[in-house]
Amino acid sequence: MSYSYSRLCVAVMTALSTLSAPVLAQQTESNAQSKDGIERVSVLGRATQFYRMDESAMATKTPTNFMDIPQSIQVLSEELIEDQAARQTTDLYRSISGVSQFSYSGVTARGFRQDQVRYDGVQGDPYSGFSIPQLFNIERVEVLKGPSSMLYGGGEPGALINYVTKKPEFDDKVETALFLGNYSQKGASVDATGSMSDSSAFRLGTFYQDRETFRKNTDEQNLQLSASATWLVGNRTDLTLQWDHINQDLGGHRLRGVPVDDQGNFLTDISYNANEPGDSQKLKADVLQLISNHMFDNGMTNRTMVRVLDNERTQQYHDNRGLLDDGRSMIREYRDQLRENQEVSLTTDFVYETELGGLQHTLLVGGDAFLVDYHFEYKVGRGESSNVPDLDILNPQYGADPSNYLLTSRPNRDNEFERFGFYIQDQIHFNKEWLGLVGARYDNFKDEVLGGSAYSVSDSQWTPRVGVIYQPTSDTSLFANITQGFNPQSTGSQASAELDSDFGALLEPEESRQYEVGVKNQWLDNRILSTLTAYEITKSNVTLANPADTGFGDGIPSVTQIGEVTSEGIELDVVGDITKNWTGTFNYAYNDTVITGGGDGSIRNSVGSKFANAPEHTVGLWTRFDFPAIASAFSFGMEYVGERISLSDQVVQSYTVWDASWRSEIQGFDLQINVRNLFDKEYASSGFSAHNGHFPGEPRTVLVQLSRTF
Template sequence: MPGTAAAQTLPTTTSQTEPATLDEVVVTGRAQRLYRTDKTTIGKTAENPLDIPQALQILNAELIEDQGARDITDLYRNISGVTFFSYAGVTFRGFRQEEAYFDGVRGNPFIGFAVPQLFNIERVEVLKGPAGMLYGPGSPGGTINYVTKTPSDVFAGEVTGVIGDYDRIGVSGEVTGPVNAAGRITVRAGGFYEERDSFRVNAGARNLIGDLGVGIVLTDRTDLTLQVSVYDQTLPANRLRGVPVDMDGNFLTDISWNHNEPTDFATLEAQVYQARLASQLADNMRFDATARYSESSERQNYHEPRGAIDTDGDGRLDAVRRQFRDQYRDADSLSLAANLVADVRALGLDHRILFGGDWAQEDLLFKSRTAAQANLGGPVPNLSLFNPVYGLTGAAAYNLDALPLSRSDDRSIRGGVYLQDQIRFGDRFIALAGVRWDRFEDDNRLSDVDFEDSEVTYRLGLIFKPRQDVSTYISWSDTFEPQGAGSQNVDVGGPFAPVTGSQVEAGVKTALHGGRVQVNAAVYQIVRENILQADQSLPPVNGQDQLRPIGEVTSEGFEVDVSTDLTANWVLTANYGYNDTRITGTAPGQSITNAVGDRFVNAPRHQAGFWTRYQVPKLRTAFAFGGEYVAERVGFNNERVKPYTVFDASITTTLDVAKVRLRVDNLFDNTYAASGFGLQGSFPGEPRTVFVEVSRAF
């Protein structure tokens, strides 16, 4: 399991729940305890993973660096139960989800179809299954939390350059350390720039990130961290959709084919401002509070594929119909959160009490206009699958100003308070109980359709430790998701209560041989209820189908994660996940969104990944090799999405002047579909790519 116990390279001025100390980690070797972290804050308190009655994984800075990961999609293979769905979306324990947290709060700047970048991320924490008691409304598969880099009171820095195929070139740098002799003010500044072409015709990517943090020691027990991050992303010839396939999952043309014109694009501009206060109020009491504000703007001009067709009557699909979409999204988000953690002894037992609350408001403005495809009388021409000619058309040819502009302006407010007690019965038993009350509001400010409600969620767990490095547990947790604002309209039968979900999970965690052998195994069942579907037995009202809460979905599976130091210089991580997600309650003839029949789209039954790294100290060189397997799935049109296996490798050598890494992805250049998307085709996986990264630390 990547990440259940090891050193952070740069000690930070603040942690998620308590001021950091500089002497709690002893580095014993580059390979030993390489990909593990002693504590995680995914459960709102700083805990040893063995003391959390729920499956989790932590992908730390060392793993991110060794794998040369640039964005979150590079890391999915390390997480059991998680596979790629689309853009930043994943299939998580059978369910599609896209939401993510940063430093434990809402406020994802990568709105719409942008993918979270990792340059300023220290580690990625993953809590499996529902976490409504801790995080409020959310997806049932699990919670992904990005922990950002913060200033250190130890001076350090690094400059990195990268060059690779597809005209890849980039440079990044970061520096951190104290700015005064007393070390009471620390700074971290970083910048990242990288651009490259894509294997898809016309397409490419350019990412620019600026990051600044200031840490202030207000008192010997209180730290304040201020952070500003700026993101600028340009993606020529995007938004990328898939490549058409037949029902057996075979690509109809080369995977380099692109439905977009050279003048198409997707851009993202975002700014994030965050302040975090962490204080040791007393020897047994800690407090933290976070305020996060983000504003993001995404603009897209792209040609949307609308299905493959036969244009010459020979029975072969040879072209794709297209429409043109001009879209704009603007999102402003403000999140506030606070936690108070107290260790007390009462009734002869040790209690760790967590009391906290959070509140978030997001305003999302969406504007769109669409030029229709030629077969519907529109100006957008078809595009050949085999002999595409680009540059003959584009936004300027479609008289966009004359097209109707659709708008939506939605405000979502989420707020809740929670209380949790973690009780220790001697050295062997830990019991956990938590409750949360939430209030949520959704307001469509153009149609005056709004909805508000409240919900109570719970979390229960019991841990038994036959020895201090082995933990067995059983837990129950639940969550909920408010229905979409459009589904609350009275014309469709609204308002409706939220979708609810709960999970029962049992598992075992180990940290044997001083933490050098860690194995996590979990078995779970997740049930979701109150899912809306169109009820065809009822007549439409004002042209809109009537919705009814008649759905139920059950997800069952098990996962195994292993992280071990095979020798002092050889580390191995591996994971496997089995999942069976099915519709278990529905109306006759109906189907749930993202499902075909009773199978869920892009949800594999089997998924596995591994990464192993062997270092040769005399050569100052490390060799790494990894792979990923994803079983067969179905796409939105019930098309087959073939199973695939891909392998990666890297060589890292440390010279006197720099560290050099050679990384090869998709080592054997396999052609595969990463996910299926029906009319839009299947997303092709990236072919073999190579890059060299040179870095100098100081």
């Protein structure tokens, strides 16, 4: 552990010893009274309906009704996650307007690739990009559309996904589940929560899953352990301590795509995999999180959160590097990689409601710090010169022995990454009809390479946000906002752009600005909420792969920077109860993302002016019908993603897939059957590069789960 990492850990713990924590978690809370009259605080989803939720704190860092938020936001409830039998985040993309898969857990959101996520509103992703986040410990998923830098720091401008973790509850409850499926899928979970005393509660959980997949040589094992406790300190303070352990073993990974022709047709069976049976991607991570909540005598609240993460990722895998002239012999590259992250994230927010100048104000003042120590080791060999055999994509014969490969060791890389931010925001109620929001953030960023080739890059930026709401009736909100984003360049990107041995910061930070207008309506006695938005996002200093680059050591920079990309679109989201026994969620998005600065064809991921993996049209539907007379529910859904292009200009064909679910209560047990890709559609979920092909979507899968709550 480096000096700076230790230093921040000490500073964090010192701060927590003097700070009290916010009353209730940042997300929705509920209060209850204990037998002794002590106020009991438990963090619960307040879904009064199956799928619709009425408020969120993600967009403002204060619990705010959706109708009072001047920005587009979606929340996927725990009931929706359960009905869809979602095990990992990729299972939920159909329910988020304007979002489709890019690669691994990365998505395209409003036309832009987005890999960053938050947990309980702070940084610290244990899956770190190459693994897919699991949902066992997740209560709900929140998605803030457009740039989010004002509250959450640097990132892409399309959307930010936040995973809200499950917390202890004071009501005793044990949930158990066993599940089986095709591809030899099997698993179990146990989740127990309850009170330890009138002022403390616990939660213990474990999840295990083992399965094969439709790709050759692949299997998956997921183990997650979770433990947490909540203490009430007096009647104004609560503390929640959480620990999560994640162990993921993905055989036959890091999983790449299947080769296609320029029209997007697969050149071989979608079960093709360049990896050998002994290849793998393994992840081990431990996360420790402390949330502190406090209410001061004057009504001011404070929420302080610390998230400490330690993870290790090992990858030994074969990568497609392109077909020979015979059209079937795939050149392969073997990579042996180790990545280690140690991360500390600290966030503290003070919220105060007051009246100033005859107007109601909700003031937010906060700050955050994020520090990462990163270590990377890399060995590589390609093709016959390294004894890495080619693979026949039409008749693959496996059995290569990596111990015979001639691998080249790249220099180890050690980095220290620091980011500090300060922000202030005011939510203003002018009168019954008009509301406003104004805020700004200052970010300071530094990324330093340690060791003999030490160098660093640093940057700073102000990012404002302004929003306004007009509510002609209690059921209608017209809103508009202007938001800005900021994404600094890492030392890795800067080094990739450097042509000589003298390091210099060649790349400017990526910047973005969004203009958004929309209308939110409540229908049928507030049972249904609809949100219709139109937006324009302009991203400048866009950094992308250099099409002239031919590989490591060629003297050509591997990344380059173009002027500008503009995304314009419309999104419609509808969620709620149509009748007492019929509920659902529907979304449609139109998006047009084009290069508006830089020459056409000057970058790899464009055809003319189109951006990669950015479909013009997407549609998502999930609806549930309850039959109380037989204690059952039937659900079905669909996802449509329009035609796109890959990073290498190849067509990614449009697709439509349908899913269905049946749930029944039988003598206290919940029996659930889910069928994904009901009609066994063959499709590509996203495009990648010409040498790696497209990522194939999963064929028909069946999952049967038997669960019980005690």
